[in-house]
Amino acid sequence: MKFYPEKLKIKDQRMKPFIDPEELWDYIHNTRSSKERVREVIAKSLAKNRLTMEETAVLINATDEESVEEIKQGARLLKEKVYGQRIVLFAPLYVGNLCINNCAYCGFKASNTKVTRVTLEKEDLIAQVKALEDTGQKRLILVYGEHPRYNAEFIAETVRTVYGVKSGRGEIRRVNINAAPLDIDGFRTVKSSGIGTYQIFQETYHEPTYAKVHLSGVKRNYEWRITALDRAQEAGIDDVGIGALFGLYDWRFEVMGLLRHTNHFEAVYNVGPHTISFPRIQFASQLDIDKSHLVSDSDFTKLVAILRLSVPYTGLILTAREPATIRDEILQFGVSQIDGGTNIELGGYAKKKDNVNQDIDLEQFQINDNRSLNEIMEELIGNGFIPSFCTACYRLGRTGEHFMEFSVPGFIKRYCQPNALLTMTEYLEDYAPPRTKEMGYKLIKEKLDAIENDGFKEKLIEKLEALKQGQRDLYF
Numbered sequence: 057m058k059f060y061p062e063k064l065k066i067k068d069q070r071m072k073p074f075i076d077p078e079e080l081w082d083y084i085h086n087t088r089s090s091k092e093r094v095r096e097v098i099a100k101s102l103a104k105n106r107l108t109m110e111e112t113a114v115l116i117n118a119t120d121e122e123s124v125e126e127i128k129q130g131a132r133l134l135k136e137k138v139y140g141q142r143i144v145l146f147a148p149l150y151v152g153n154l155c156i157n158n159c160a161y162c163g164f165k166a167s168n169t170k171v172t173r174v175t176l177e178k179e180d181l182i183a184q185v186k187a188l189e190d191t192g193q194k195r196l197i198l199v200y201g202e203h204p205r206y207n208a209e210f211i212a213e214t215v216r217t218v219y220g221v222k223s224g225r226g227e228i229r230r231v232n233i234n235a236a237p238l239d240i241d242g243f244r245t246v247k248s249s250g251i252g253t254y255q256i257f258q259e260t261y262h263e264p265t266y267a268k269v270h271l272s273g274v275k276r277n278y279e280w281r282i283t284a285l286d287r288a289q290e291a292g293i294d295d296v297g298i299g300a301l302f303g304l305y306d307w308r309f310e311v312m313g314l315l316r317h318t319n320h321f322e323a324v325y326n327v328g329p330h331t332i333s334f335p336r337i338q339f340a341s342q343l344d345i346d347k348s349h350l351v352s353d354s355d356f357t358k359l360v361a362i363l364r365l366s367v368p369y370t371g372l373i374l375t376a377r378e379p380a381t382i383r384d385e386i387l388q389f390g391v392s393q394i395d396g397g398t399n400i401e402l403g404g405y406a407k408k409k410d411n412v413n414q415d416i417d418l419e420q421f422q423i424n425d426n427r428s429l430n431e432i433m434e435e436l437i438g439n440g441f442i443p444s445f446c447t448a449c450y451r452l453g454r455t456g457e458h459f460m461e462f463s464v465p466g467f468i469k470r471y472c473q474p475n476a477l478l479t480m481t482e483y484l485e486d487y488a489p490p491r492t493k494e495m496g497y498k499l500i501k502e503k504l505d506a507i508e509n510d511g512f513k514e515k516l517i518e519k520l521e522a523l524k525q526g527q528r529d530l531y532f
């Protein structure tokens with residue numbers, strides 16, 4: 057296969073597009089895969105090393121059943137070895153669906169006259185956040201269409217509003233953002249409001265497909281979008297999330313694109329993306345795409361396992377776009393965050409219980425996992441996972457928490473797991489019905505019994521007791 061010495065030697069330059077389709081296809085078409093090679097590559101990842109583009113292509117090109125099973129098994133092992141049993145929970149909150157773009161796949165596209173356009177006014181936003189806090193949520197991602205009204209100051213103001221809402225013992229402790237690209241000053245403005253992660257998905261790394269599905273609006277500009285998170289870094293936001301919308305183009309190319317994007321960040325900023333997302337296209341009002349690249353369940357689970365192995369230190373986010381069965385399988389591959397109790401209808405969280413049917417004209421697309429936060433909590437606890445609402449790293453200035461979990465020996469034992477148990481206890485005390493409470497405390501006892509008896513265990517037990525006595529927001 058062709059070698060690209062110039063790309064290996066010369067560091068990527070900021071603000072320059074870094075995707076070369078020929079390079080990505082060359083890796084896919086000309087990398088040979090064999091059972092032995094697949095095993096070697098998995099072993100490298102299990103020894104906690106980043107995989108190269110070529111090694112990732114070995115996994116992509118493995119199609120025999122045995123190798124695919126080994127890739128999935130490798131992802132499961134990596135998760136057990138490195139990340140333990142915690143799953144961080146969050147909820148998306150749609151702030152406004154005005155949009156000037158025409159993305160063929162999205163229900164919020166400007167040309168969709170059937171969609172009801174809503175921007176939450178301050179009091180509506182407060183009502184939504186209260187409703188979310190009343191179910192036990194502590195981490196939100198705010199989502200916006202792309203529109204002049206949703207400029208940096210607007211986004212920053214909504215973030216400040218959300219942090220200010222307190223309902224009973226509830227509060228939002230971390231606000232992430234999924235919004236359109238900004239300029240450097242805009243990113244600075246948003247950073248100053250105290251956001252966690254700024255997430256922007258490239259949708260597709262394949263420029264011709266990008267042009268085909270982004271019919272008009274600012275988003276048509278591939279270069280402006282692909283360099284967005286470089287501007288964020290320039291503005292001091294080093295906590296960024298990347299993603300591709302699977303189903304627009306060949307999934308193998310998109311996986312290589314995500315990897316190339318990751319390499320770019322590592323080379324230029326010395327820090328990889330905080331999270332990688334892999335949304336898969338779902339039915340949307342007036343969905344209008346070429347369906348030939350839709351990703352099957354088996355390719356989807358395989359590609360998530362490959363991402364886990366290729367970039368073992370990033371957080372992987374799985375959303376309620378996927379049905380419960382797929383979510384349950386993929387959770388075992390080292391997904392670190394999922395949403396729970398999701399409602400992507402604008403204003404949907406504060407609606408009365410008898411009025412919660414999904415309304416496709418208020419949504420961007422349809423979700424497939426409609427379980428409540430408590431149902432997700434029970435499911436996780438029942439399967440031995442520890443649901444976590446931890447925000448300690450962000451609040452103590454320990455940025456890049458997923459990287460630290462991965463790279464700092466003992467970090468999970470010392471910080472992540474205890475903080476998961478503490479935030480879960482808050483949930484059990486303040487929001488859980490009796491059955492969940494019983495299940496939750498049983499799990500906490502099991503986890504405590506498994507911790508060695510040392511001074512640290514005592515401190516954890518003290519904090520857990522203090523939470524039961526009414527103190528809140530305790531963490532390591």
Ligand code: SAM
Pocket residue numbers: 161162163199200201202234235236256257259300301335336337338339340343377420421
């Ligand atoms: N408007 C901003 C943008 O486009 O980046 C931010 C929010 S957009 C509402 C969030 C993400 O939803 C998009 O980046 C896209 O990947 C995803 N999305 C859009 N339509 C979808 C669909 N039909 N199925 C699944 N995900 C979809």
Ligand code: SF4
Pocket residue numbers: 155156157158159162163164165166200201202275420
């Ligand atoms: Fe607008 Fe984002 Fe939907 Fe595109 S994906 S139409 S930019 S909301």
